[in-house]
Amino acid sequence: MITLAEFQRRRAQLLAQCKPSSIVVIPAASQVTRSNDTEHPFRQNSDFWYLTGFNEADALLVLSNQLANEDGDDLSSMLFVLPKDPHAEIWHGRRMGPEKAVEQLGIDEAYELDVLEELLPALLNGHEHLYYSLDENPQADEIVQSALAQCKSAPKQSMVAPANIVDVSVLLHAMRNIKSSAEIALMREAAVISSDAHKRAMRFVAPGVYEYQLEAELHHEFAMRGARYPAYGTIVGSGDNACILHYTENSDCIKDGNLVLIDAGCELQGYAADITRTFPANGKFNPEQSALYQLVLDSQLAALEVLKPGNTIAQAMQACVAVIVKGLCELGILSGEPDALIAEDAWRPYFMHGLGHYLGLDVHDVGIYKKEGEDLPLAPGIVLTVEPGLYIAPDSDAPAKYRGIGIRIEDDIVITESGHEILTSGVPKTISEIEALMASKS
Numbered sequence: 001m002i003t004l005a006e007f008q009r010r011r012a013q014l015l016a017q018c019k020p021s022s023i024v025v026i027p028a029a030s031q032v033t034r035s036n037d038t039e040h041p042f043r044q045n046s047d048f049w050y051l052t053g054f055n056e057a058d059a060l061l062v063l064s065n066q067l068a069n070e071d072g073d074d075l076s077s078m079l080f081v082l083p084k085d086p087h088a089e090i091w092h093g094r095r096m097g098p099e100k101a102v103e104q105l106g107i108d109e110a111y112e113l114d115v116l117e118e119l120l121p122a123l124l125n126g127h128e129h130l131y132y133s134l135d136e137n138p139q140a141d142e143i144v145q146s147a148l149a150q151c152k153s154a155p156k157q158s159m160v161a162p163a164n165i166v167d168v169s170v171l172l173h174a175m176r177n178i179k180s181s182a183e184i185a186l187m188r189e190a191a192v193i194s195s196d197a198h199k200r201a202m203r204f205v206a207p208g209v210y211e212y213q214l215e216a217e218l219h220h221e222f223a224m225r226g227a228r229y230p231a232y233g234t235i236v237g238s239g240d241n242a243c244i245l246h247y248t249e250n251s252d253c254i255k256d257g258n259l260v261l262i263d264a265g266c267e268l269q270g271y272a273a274d275i276t277r278t279f280p281a282n283g284k285f286n287p288e289q290s291a292l293y294q295l296v297l298d299s300q301l302a303a304l305e306v307l308k309p310g311n312t313i314a315q316a317m318q319a320c321v322a323v324i325v326k327g328l329c330e331l332g333i334l335s336g337e338p339d340a341l342i343a344e345d346a347w348r349p350y351f352m353h354g355l356g357h358y359l360g361l362d363v364h365d366v367g368i369y370k371k372e373g374e375d376l377p378l379a380p381g382i383v384l385t386v387e388p389g390l391y392i393a394p395d396s397d398a399p400a401k402y403r404g405i406g407i408r409i410e411d412d413i414v415i416t417e418s419g420h421e422i423l424t425s426g427v428p429k430t431i432s433e434i435e436a437l438m439a440s441k442s
Contacts, residue, residue, distance in 0.1 A: 001269065002182050007053050010078055010108045010175065014051070015065050017171045021128040024063035024168055027140035031057045038049040041138035043228060044265065045137075046361040047172055049270050056095060056132055058082060060116060062123055062141065074435045075108050078123070083112040083253060119131040125159045131168035146431055155223055169366070176360060177367035178381035183360070184414055185385055186271045191225065191412055194265040194273035195426035197221035201236075202434065207256035207281050211236040215250045220264040231272035232363045235263035238281065242406025243391040244354060245313075252300050254281045261406055265363070272363040274385050275424050276410030283438035285431055288401045292390050295327035296407045306421040308388065312375040320388050324351055328390075334396045350392060356385040359412055382415045383423075 016172065018024065021243035029045040044055050052061055059079045067075040082088075111119065113375060115253035124130065124147055151161035179187070197218045204217050216237045222230060237247040240253040242261035254260060258281045265273035278293065280286075285293060299320040306316040325341050327335040328350065334341055358365035360383060369376060378384075387410030392402045412423040428434050 002186070004104075004106045005181055006051075006180065007051065008044055011051050011063055013175060014168075014171060015063050015076060018065060018131055018166075019129050021066050022064070022129060022166075023067075023124060023127040023129070023162065024061075024131040025140075025144055026061040026063075026168065026172075027052060027137045028059040028061075030137075030139060041190055043229075044270070045380070046131075046176075046270070046366075048171070048362060050176055052105055052107075052354050054079070054081070054096070054101070056082060058113060060113070063436075064121075064123070064127065066127065074160055075206065077106075077108045078176070079105065079107045079110045080116045081110060083114060087088075093265055096306070117143060117146065120144070121150040121159065122150050124148060126161060127162045129164045129169070130162035130168045133167055133169045134297050135163065138173065148312070150285075160257075162221060173366035173368075176365065177358060178379065179281050179360060179383050179414065180381070183271065183379070184383070186269055187273065187359070187414070190231075190266055190268035190271055191275070191423035192426055193222060193225040193227050193268065194275050195424050196225070197264065197405040198262060198267070198275055198277050198427045199437060200341050201262055202277070202428075202438050205254065205260055205279070205438075206260075207254060209281075211238055211241070211250040211254060213251050213266075214254075214260070218262070218264045225266075227266035227268045227419060231265045231267040231274065235261065235276075237261045237406065239301065240394050240404035242278065242404065242408075243393050243404070244406075245391070256282050259285075259405060259407065261408055263408065263410065265412075270361050270441070272359055272361070272365075274359055274410060274412055275427060276387055276389075276408040277427060277429060277434075278407045278409065279434050281437065284326045284435060289405060289407075291331055292392070292402060292405055293407050295324065295331070296388055296390050296409050297429060297431075298327065299323040300386055300411070303388065304413070304420070304422075305370070305387055307384075307413060307415065308415065309380055309415055310377050312377055313320075313384070314375040317387070320355055321347060321351075324390070326390065331399075331402070332400060333392070344367070349396065350390050350398075352391070353387075353389070356387050356410075359383045359385055378415045380415050380417050384413060384415075384425050386411050386413060 018433045028048045034040045062078040069075045101110035151159045166202045215234050233248040236250045238260045239258040241247050261278045263276040302323045303316040303320040306319050325338045358367045389408030391406045392398045394404045413420045
């Protein structure tokens with residue numbers, strides 16, 4: 001769990017990086033309509049959640065490094081929230097309200113959302129810099145731009161609008177990229193829940209089961225363990241469906257002899273897990289499946305050897321691709337000299353995505369991978385996925401015996417001072433381990 005003190009430290013850390021005379025505005029997410037009179041489950045904006053831990057819609061956080069209250073005390077944080085409303089709360093659920101927000105969220109002052117448009121111009125007044133992410137929330141953009149316009153049009157009232165608008169995401173996303181010990185502990189727990197869900201699916205599967213039934217097994221395990229929702233659309237692809245990278249129809253009957261690729265992870269208190277495993281529906285890999293599977297696993301192990309502080313994801317990708325190309329040549333799927341094939345990207349038709357991505361409050365988490373054209377070195381506290389794959393499409397030029405096989409192996413790791421920790425090691429990934437687990441389901 002992220003403590004109140006950690007949320008307060010995050011807000012203070014963000015403000016400390018802003019220039020003097022700065023104000024920061026961070027809007028919450030809004031409720032999204034699903035269809036007439038129904039809404040999608042609410043999911044808070046990740047930046048807003050990171051700074052507040054507050055899970056209500058349509059709120060707005062204001063931070064300042066120059067405001068003071070009537071007594072002259074520093075006033076660094078203000079929150080605008082939906083008002084208490086007994087009628088609305090009967091229909092849509094309890095609201096915290098401004099009074100409890102101060103106490104429960106460690107905010108200096110809180111106000112009802114109704115007064116935001118009245119107070120925001122006065123809050124912006126006199127600040128030189130506004131830190132805000134334009135074009136991410138149209139409703140908030142309209143409110144902020146209206147407040148700026150009021151400041152600019154009221155010089156006779158001695159109002160001065162901020163002269164500069166700075167993209168706050170540059171600072172905020174750099175903070176989010178390095179996880180605290182509390183965040184890593186939460187992600188470790190999300191990884192354990194997700195690993196157990198994958199093992200449950202391996203034990204449940206059999207020829208004749210439908211892909212959506214495996215999806216249900218996964219989601220049930222997530223929810224029963226306190227993670228009510230998946231972190232992204234669950235992928236359960238059997239047979240050549242596994243060659244569709246983001247296959248989420250999950251509608252087909254699983255046939256004897258098929259491999260099943262599951263890409264699924266839960267979301268726990270906002271933090272995502274992201275695991276992929278590929279396994280045989282009948283519990284036994286055939287020779288062609290084994291050969292391709294072992295190649296993907298070997299490529300992942302080669303990449304993992306590289307993933308440590310000071311190295312880059314690009315270097316790990318190079319190690320991975322070297323193994324992939326050598327193996328594809330040995331299997332007769334590629335022909336030629338490996339170095340030339342790598343230079344020509346001849347492997348791309350079979351491995352068309354990257355090695356991995358950052359992981360955190362978003363499944364494809366924030367953070368930059370390059371700066372001034374150079375790959376950024378990994379640092380302790382970065383969490384990322386490592387997910388090589390091979391996808392031999394049914395209409396590919398590969399030998400017929402390999403066509404229609406899709407394999408991906410994905411783990412979540414955190415970079416440590418000495419190397420990395422695999423958060424998802426609880427779910428088997430060697431051929432012998434998978435077959436042994438599936439054999440034990442009886």
